[in-house]
Structures are given as structure tokens and as C-alpha cells.
Amino acid sequence: MPRSRKGRGAQLTEFAAIELLAKQLAQRGPGVHLGIGDDAALLERVAGKLVLSVDPSVEHTHFKRQWLTLEQLGAKSLQCAASDLAAMGARAVAALSALVLPKGVTEKELRAMGRGQAKAARSIGCVVVGGNIASGRDLSLTITVIGSAERPVGRKGAKTGDQLWLFGDVGLAGAGLRLLQRGKLRPRSPALLRCLEAWRAPKALVREGLLLPGRATAAIDVSDGLAADAGHIARASARRLVIQERLLARLLRDELRKAAEVLGVNPLDLALRGGEDYALLATGPAERKPRGARVIGRVEQGGGVVLEGAGRRAVELTGGFDHLAEA
Amino acid sequence: MPRSRKGRGAQLTEFAAIELLAKQLAQRGPGVHLGIGDDAALLERVAGKLVLSVDPSVEHTHFKRQWLTLEQLGAKSLQCAASDLAAMGARAVAALSALVLPKGVTEKELRAMGRGQAKAARSIGCVVVGGNIASGRDLSLTITVIGSAERPVGRKGAKTGDQLWLFGDVGLAGAGLRLLQRGKLRPRSPALLRCLEAWRAPKALVREGLLLPGRATAAIDVSDGLAADAGHIARASARRLVIQERLLARLLRDELRKAAEVLGVNPLDLALRGGEDYALLATGPAERKPRGARVIGRVEQGGGVVLEGAGRRAVELTGGFDHLAEA
Numbered sequence: 304m305p306r307s308r309k310g311r312g313a314q315l316t317e318f319a320a321i322e323l324l325a326k327q328l329a330q331r332g333p334g335v336h337l338g339i340g341d342d343a344a345l346l347e348r349v350a351g352k353l354v355l356s357v358d359p360s361v362e363h364t365h366f367k368r369q370w371l372t373l374e375q376l377g378a379k380s381l382q383c384a385a386s387d388l389a390a391m392g393a394r395a396v397a398a399l400s401a402l403v404l405p406k407g408v409t410e411k412e413l414r415a416m417g418r419g420q421a422k423a424a425r426s427i428g429c430v431v432v433g434g435n436i437a438s439g440r441d442l443s444l445t446i447t448v449i450g451s452a453e454r455p456v457g458r459k460g461a462k463t464g465d466q467l468w469l470f471g472d473v474g475l476a477g478a479g480l481r482l483l484q485r486g487k488l489r490p491r492s493p494a495l496l497r498c499l500e501a502w503r504a505p506k507a508l509v510r511e512g513l514l515l516p517g518r519a520t521a522a523i524d525v526s527d528g529l530a531a532d533a534g535h536i537a538r539a540s541a542r543r544l545v546i547q548e549r550l551l552a553r554l555l556r557d558e559l560r561k562a563a564e565v566l567g568v569n570p571l572d573l574a575l576r577g578g579e580d581y582a583l584l585a586t587g588p589a590e591r592k593p594r595g596a597r598v599i600g601r602v603e604q605g606g607g608v609v610l611e612g613a614g615r616r617a618v619e620l621t622g623g624f625d626h627l628a629e630a
Numbered sequence: 631m632p633r634s635r636k637g638r639g640a641q642l643t644e645f646a647a648i649e650l651l652a653k654q655l656a657q658r659g660p661g662v663h664l665g666i667g668d669d670a671a672l673l674e675r676v677a678g679k680l681v682l683s684v685d686p687s688v689e690h691t692h693f694k695r696q697w698l699t700l701e702q703l704g705a706k707s708l709q710c711a712a713s714d715l716a717a718m719g720a721r722a723v724a725a726l727s728a729l730v731l732p733k734g735v736t737e738k739e740l741r742a743m744g745r746g747q748a749k750a751a752r753s754i755g756c757v758v759v760g761g762n763i764a765s766g767r768d769l770s771l772t773i774t775v776i777g778s779a780e781r782p783v784g785r786k787g788a789k790t791g792d793q794l795w796l797f798g799d800v801g802l803a804g805a806g807l808r809l810l811q812r813g814k815l816r817p818r819s820p821a822l823l824r825c826l827e828a829w830r831a832p833k834a835l836v837r838e839g840l841l842l843p844g845r846a847t848a849a850i851d852v853s854d855g856l857a858a859d860a861g862h863i864a865r866a867s868a869r870r871l872v873i874q875e876r877l878l879a880r881l882l883r884d885e886l887r888k889a890a891e892v893l894g895v896n897p898l899d900l901a902l903r904g905g906e907d908y909a910l911l912a913t914g915p916a917e918r919k920p921r922g923a924r925v926i927g928r929v930e931q932g933g934g935v936v937l938e939g940a941g942r943r944a945v946e947l948t949g950g951f952d953h954l955a956e957a
Contacts, residue, residue, distance in 0.1 A: 341784045341866070342717040342850060343683035343777070353680070355759065356670035357726040357774055361766040364730075390669040399684040401772050403691075432682065439688040441767055445728050447684055447774040450670070457668045523669060539668075 320404070320413055320436045327417035344433035346449070349396055354450040356387035362405075362442040370483045371503040373412050376444065377419025382507045383526070384446035385427045386581040389512030390524035391457070393450035395427045400434035401445040408442070416444070427509055454516040461521040461540035461586035461602045468519070468596035470511040470583040473529050474555060474570065475501035477577015478562035485566075494561035505581045514593035515585055522585035530575040530620040532584055533608040540586070543605035546575075546620070548612045550599045575610070575620065647731070647740055647763045654744040671760035673724055673776070681777040683714035689732075689768040697810045698830040700739050703771065704746025709834045710853070711773035712754045713908040716839030717851035718784070720777035722754045727761035728772040735769070743771070754836055781843035788848040788867035788913035794927035795846070795919060797838040797910040800856050801882060801897065802828035804904015805889035812893075821888035832908045841920035842912055849912035857902040857947040859911055860935045867913075870932035873902075873947070875939045877926045902937070902947065 360366060360380045371379070381398060388395050400420055404413070424431050429448070479502030482495055490496060508524075515522050521540055523532045529551075533544045548571065555570050563570035586602050600611070608620040687693060687707045698706070708725060715722050727747055731740070751758050756775070806829030809822055817823060835851075842849050848867055850859045856878075860871045875898065882897050890897035913929050927938070935947040 341786075342714040343681045343720070343775075343782075345718075345779075345782055346680040346682065348678075349676070349680060351675075353673040353676060353776070354670045355673065355724070355726055355774075355776065357728045357760065357762050357772070359728050359730060359762055359764050359772065361730055361764050364764055364766050387669040391672075393670065397682070399682055399774060401684045401686050401774075403686060403688055403770070433684065435684050435686055437686050437688050437691055439691050439768060439770070443730070443766070443770070445684070445686065445772045447682075447726060447728075448670075449680070449682065449776075452672075455670075455672055459668075 323410060323413060324417045324434065324436070327414065327421050344397070344399065346397055346432065349449070349451045351451040351453040352455055354388055354391050354393040354452050354455055355447070356384060357445060357447045358384035358387065359443055359445040367483070368442070369488060373415035374419040375503045377416035378423040379419070379503065379505060380444035380446050381420050381423035381427070382505050382581065384448045385429070385507035385509060386524040386526065388448050388450040389507045389509045390522050390583060391450070391452055391455045392512050392515040392519070392522065393452035393455060394513065395429035395448055395450045395509055397430050397432045397449045398424060399447040400431055402434065402436050403439035403441065403443040404436060405440055405442055406438065427507060452516065456515045456519050456522045456585070458521050458523050458536050458539035461536055461542045461544070462588075463542060463602055463604050464588070465520055465586040465602040466589050466592060466598045467533070467544060467546065467600035467602065468585045468587060468592060469554065469599045470508050470585075470596055471580060472501065472556060473525055473580050473582050474559045474574035474577045476505060476579040477528070477573050478559055478566065479503070480577070480579065481566050482562065492561065494558040495565065497558040498562045502579060505579060507581055508583050511583055511595060514595070518591040518593050519585040519587040522583060525580055525582040525584055526578050528576045528578045529582075529584065530608055534620070536584065536586060537606060537608050541606065543603040544600060544608045545603055546600040546608065546610050548610055554597055554599065650737060650740060651744045651761065651763070654741065654748050671724070671726065673759065676723055676776070676778045678778045678780040679782055681715055681718050681720040681779050681782060682774070683711060684772060684774045685711035685714065686770055686772040688770040694810070695769065696815060700742035701746035702830045704743035705750040706746070706830065706832060707771035707773050708747050708750035708754070709832050709908065711775045712756070712834035712836060713832075713851040713853065715775050715777035716834045716836045717849050717910060718777070718779055718782045719839050719842040719846070719849065720779035720782060721840065722756035722775055722777045722836055724757050724759045724776045725751060726774040727758055729761065729763050730766035730768065730770040731763060732767055732769055733765065754834060779843065783842045783846050783849045783912070785848050785850050785863050785866035788863050788869045788871070788929045789915075790869060790929055790931050791915070792847055792913040792929040793916050793919060793925045794860075794871060794873065794929065795912045795914060795923035796881065796926045797835050797912075797923055798907060799828065799883060800852055800907050800909050801886045801901035801904045803832060803906040804855070804900050805886055805893065806830070807904070807906065808893050809889065819888065821885040822892065824885040825889045829906060832906060834908055835910050838910055838922060841922070845918040845920050846912040846914040849910060852907055852909040852911055853905050855903045855905045856909075856911065857935055861947070863911065863913060864933060864935050868933065870930040871927060871935045872930055873927040873935065873937050875937055881924055881926065
């Protein structure tokens with residue numbers, strides 16, 4: 304049960320806000336017994352193992368209000384959380400949404416966030432079954448996702464000789480974030496707009512993730528940046544991940560190159576350091592490569608992540624991006 | 631996966647913080663496959679229906695840092711969330727902890743919160759299987775709890791002729807909160823200390839909740855106050871809940887009467903309006919009353935909640951506490 308704190312509340316009362324969201328979100332899906340409006344949500348027995356993750360989006364830390372619409376924010380909060388399920392090869396079943404609303408949030412604004420969450424849930428194939436609303440200084444949306452997987456894929460398991468697979472783009476959202484940080488909220492260039500869109504409206508690669516069980520030996524979603532997230536697989540698997548510059552470079556989109564030029568940075572840097580594209584990175588044997596996976600390197604004995612350059616020595620990427628920045 | 635935002639971080643790096651908590655919390659329990667440290671947590675098939683709830687504790691809204699220790703805060707955040715499971719007659723299985731840490735939170739402080747959560751999880755019989763850490767202006771702890779129930783009890787279902795049952799105390803935590811709000815952080819009186827303790831260290835009545843299935847027709851945890859929470863049952867069940875002043879009054883503790891005297895308020899007001907004791911309120915037929923349940927009223931045809939006074943007309947409680955305050 305929400306513990307209300309009156310007096311600090313928004314124009315909306317807490318109960319009115321809950322009712323409003325309940326109407327938008329509580330699509331009684333298959334297996335959902337009690338949606339929003341009771342002490343807890345009820346789900347029928349979930350097939351396979353339960354996969355659980357929680358992801359917060361906090362104002363000033365993860366976003367500024369002027370960087371995206373509230374509908375986009377609602378959708379993004381859910382997509383980011385669902386990306387963790389995608390990385391485990393899990394199917395999304397349900398989500399819980401815990402909102403912290405600052406004073407002055409209006410019904411219209413809350414409705415926009417709810418609409419974004421409902422749309423994202425539909426596109427992911429899950430149902431928002433519950434949540435909570437509290438007041439606080441900074442707007443935040445903390446999403447818990449519940450999924451199921453018969454054969455979940457973790458970060459541990461990469462084998463020597465495996466290929467390194469990438470699904471989706473890297474760098475675009477990172478470029479978009481840097482543009483927003485520099486105040487470029489409404490650029491005219493379609494290339495820059497594409498980067499902003501990548502940051503504002505990411506999509507969890509849930510369908511691609513479902514290709515992983517039985518094929519991938521390890522997987523992760525690229526939320527912190529390709530190099531950092533590759534480092535998590537390397538560490539959990541006690542292997543070295545080699546990213547081949549040549550292979551990665553040819554996957555980079557023209558829009559990324561254009562944004563990198565505007566930002567005065569190397570596009571490869573953005574691809575390696577930029578997070579929040581919610582691409583999927585996985586390892587596995589060549590003969591099991593799923594359709595749509597693009598090879599960007601390999602797994603070797605050893606530890607850490609290296610970038611194997613064209614004609615020059617490999618650059619160590621793990622342990623910080625600073626090495627790369629100095630290269 | 632956590633999206634780190636460096637530069638705004640605490641003294642602790644995000645990854646160091648996750649590792650620290652992983653060691654404290656990831657007690658690999660029965661059925662827990664992958665605890666903290668992967669994209670998502672994995673749980674074995676859960677028996678019965680899945681029961682899910684999320685509960686945030688936000689600084690300045692739900693607590694001030696000086697009102698309780700960080701170990702108490704960690705424990706309280708988990709107990710509050712688990713109380714929703716208790717109210718559904720569910721067994722707690724697992725929890726996820728999403729923390730927002732302001733700049734300057736130290737390793738020692740984080741460790742204290744983790745210790746509190748771990749102790750609370752043990753006492754409730756569940757495992758903290760995952761979570762997230764982000765930085766932000768205000769400290770917050772958002773706990774998702776996952777439980778199981780063969781025959782969950784909701785808010786809807788109270789029948790005319792049912793008794794109204796209470797487990798646990800009401801009013802003490804509300805008195806404690808009011809004392810803290812007035813700056814009484816270290817009173818000498820054992821009675822006042824007992825009230826502070828009720829607010830600082832509530833216990834989810836999970837064991838009592840497990841007595842409800844097959845006996846109670848409806849249930850709720852008393853987080854917002856007895857009158858308000860009774861209102862939720864009344865509304866969901868389309869019945870009138872009658873609280874008998876005489877029955878409730880004789881359950882009030884001496885400590886509550888003493889605190890009410892210091893605060894200059896009516897102890898009955900505190901019992902009806904004070905939240906956060908995490909008592910359980912349930913309805914059910916007299917012949918099925920569980921051991922430990924105390925009768926405080928009955929269910930009638932109609933709507934709303936009334937207080938039936940000794941020798942005077944019933945006071946309407948729902949729709950606001952103001953009626954009572956004016957009485």
C-alpha cells in the first residue's frame with residue numbers, strides 16, 4: 304500500500320493519480336488476476352524460471368525534463384528495464400511502476416507518462432500490473448520487470464573461440480545524449496535528430512534476446528557502453544573479449560559519423576563509450592550465430608577487453624575509458 | 631543493467647557499491663539461481679500464484695535522515711514492502727532493492743542499509759536477489775517484493791455480517807512520527823521511545839497474514855491509517871465497515887495514551903489516523919476468526935466507514951479525517 308504524505312503532494316491527490324494510472328495501465332492480460340488497485344498484483348504461475356530486474360530513471364541523473372516528452376519518458380523507463388530481460392533471453396510477462404512525483408505534476412503530465420508506459424508494455428508484450436506513487440523533490444520512475452525463461456542466458460559462460468555478436472546499434476544514443484547535454488534539443492539535421500531519437504525512444508531487443516537460448520554462451524545489454532558491458536562478460540566468464548575495430552567500424556551508421564563530427568569526437572569512441580542504445584552483446588560459437596547477429600570480435604583466453612586496431616597494437620579497454628581517450 | 635552516471639556519483643563508485651551489497655545480500659537461497667550481479671535475477675518456479683508489490687521510501691517524503699539509523703531505514707524499507715504481501719496472505723520469496731544514493735554516501739553508510747535489508751529479509755524469510763544503484767539528490771530505497779499464495783486475499787470480498795479483525799497495534803507509529811516531526815528524537819520516557827521504535831522498526835505481519843487464506847473474506851495492511859485503509863476495503867467490497875469505539879479503545883496501549891497526552895491529541899485519533907504500524911485489518915465470519923485476531927467491528931450493508939461511539943451517533947470516517955477532527 305502506498306503511504307501517502309499529504310501536503311507535499313502534487314495537484315493530483317495520490318489516490319486520484321493511482322486511479323488515473325489504473326485505468327490506463329491495468330489491461331487485464333492473460334494470467335493477470337488482480338491488476339492495479341489492491342495491495343499487490345497477482346499473476347498466474349509463470350512457465351520456466353522467473354527473471355526479475357529493476358531499473359530506475361531519476362531526474363537530473365538519467366534525464367532532464369526538457370530533453371524528452373513525458374510520454375517518451377514513460378516509454379523509455381519501461382524499455383530500459385525490459386532490456387535486462389532481453390539480455391537474459393527472457394520473455395517479458397509483467398511490470399510494476401513506482402513513480403516519485405514532484406509537486407505540481409498535473410493530471411495531463413501523469414497521463415502522458417502512463418500512456419508511454421502502456422504503449423511500451425504493449426510493444427514488449429507485457430502488462431503493467433501494479434505500482435506505487437509517492438511525492439518527492441525529483442521525478443523518478445522505477446520499473447520492475449518480471450519475465451520468464453526456460454533457458455536463461457547470463458554473463459558467465461563465454462568460451463575461448465566464441466564469436467562476439469552484436470544486435471542493434473551502438474553509439475547513436477550516446478551521441479544523442481551529448482547533443483542534449485550541449486543544449487541541442489531541436490537540431491535541423493536528420494542525422495542529429497536520429498541520434499536524439501535513439502536516446503529518447505530506445506527499444507528493448509526482446510525478440511532478438513529470445514534467439515539467444517541454446518545459441519549464446521553469455522549475453523548482456525549495452526546500457527553503460529560497449530566496452531564497459533563487454534568488460535562485465537569478460538569478468539564473469541574469466542575470458543578476454545577482443546573487439547575488432549575493422550568489424551565494428553563498418554557497422555557504424557552515417558548518422559553517428561555526422562554527430563561525431565558536430566561533437567568533435569571520434570565516432571568509434573562514441574560506439575565504445577556511449578550507453579543507452581540497449582543493443583545486445585552476446586558470445587557464442589560461429590555455427591550457432593543467430594540471424595541478425597553481427598560479428599564484432601572473438602573470445603580468447605585471458606581477461607579484459609581489447610580493441611584490435613587495423614595495423615596497430617591492441618588497446619586495453621577495460622578498467623576505464625581513459626586509456627582509449629588518451630590513445 | 632544499471633546505467634551509471636559518473637561525476638554525480640557518491641564517494642563510492644557504482645560498481646563498488648553493487649559489489650559491496652552483493653556480498654551482504656546475495657544469500658543464495660533455495661530456488662535462487664543467479665543473485666545480484668547479472669542483468670536480472672533468476673528464481674525457480676514459484677508455487678501458487680505470484681504476488682508482486684513495490685514500495686518506495688523517499689527522503690523528505692517518508693523519512694528524514696536524522697529520524698532513524700541507516701540500518702533501521704534499510705530494514706524498514708523491506709518490512710514496509712513485505713507488509714503488502716502479508717495483507718494478501720502470501721509468503722515472501724524474494725526482494726529487489728533499487729537505491730538512489732545522494733553524493734557523499736559512504737561505504738559504511740551503504741553497508742548499514744544493506745545490513746538492515748539483509749536482517750529484515752532473513753526475519754521475513756525471503757532473499758534479496760537483485761537491485762540497482764543510481765545517484766540522485768534524495769536518498770531513496772524502492773523495494774519490490776515477490777511472494778507466492780495459493781489462495782490470495784484481496785480487498786474485495788467483505789460480506790455483510792462479517793467481523794472486522796485487527797492484528798497488531800495501531801497508532802503507535804503515527805505517534806512516533808509526530809514526535810519525530812516535533813524534534814523529539816531522543817525522549818527519556820519509555821512510552822515515547824516505544825512509539826518511536828514502532829515507527830523506526832515496524833515488522834510486516836507475514837506470519838499473521840498466512841492465517842488469512844480460507845478464513846478472511848478481505849484484508850489490507852494498515853499503512854495509511856486504520857480509517858483510510860478500512861475505507862479501501864469498504865469501497866472495493868461495496869460494504870460499510872463499522873468500527874466500534876469501545877472495542878478499539880480497549881486495544882490501545884498505555885504508551886499510545888501517554889504519547890497522545892504529550893502531543894495534545896486524542897489517542898483514538900492517533901489509532902484511526904496514524905499510519906505505518908503495518909497492522910493487518912481483515913474481515914471474515916466469526917466462526918473462522920484466526921487466533922490472535924481481535925474484533926474491532928463488523929461489516930454491514932451500505933458504504934463507507936463509520937465509528938460507532940459509546941452512546942452517541944456514529945461518525946462517518948471515510949472521505950476524510952476532517953469529520954472526525956471536528957467531532
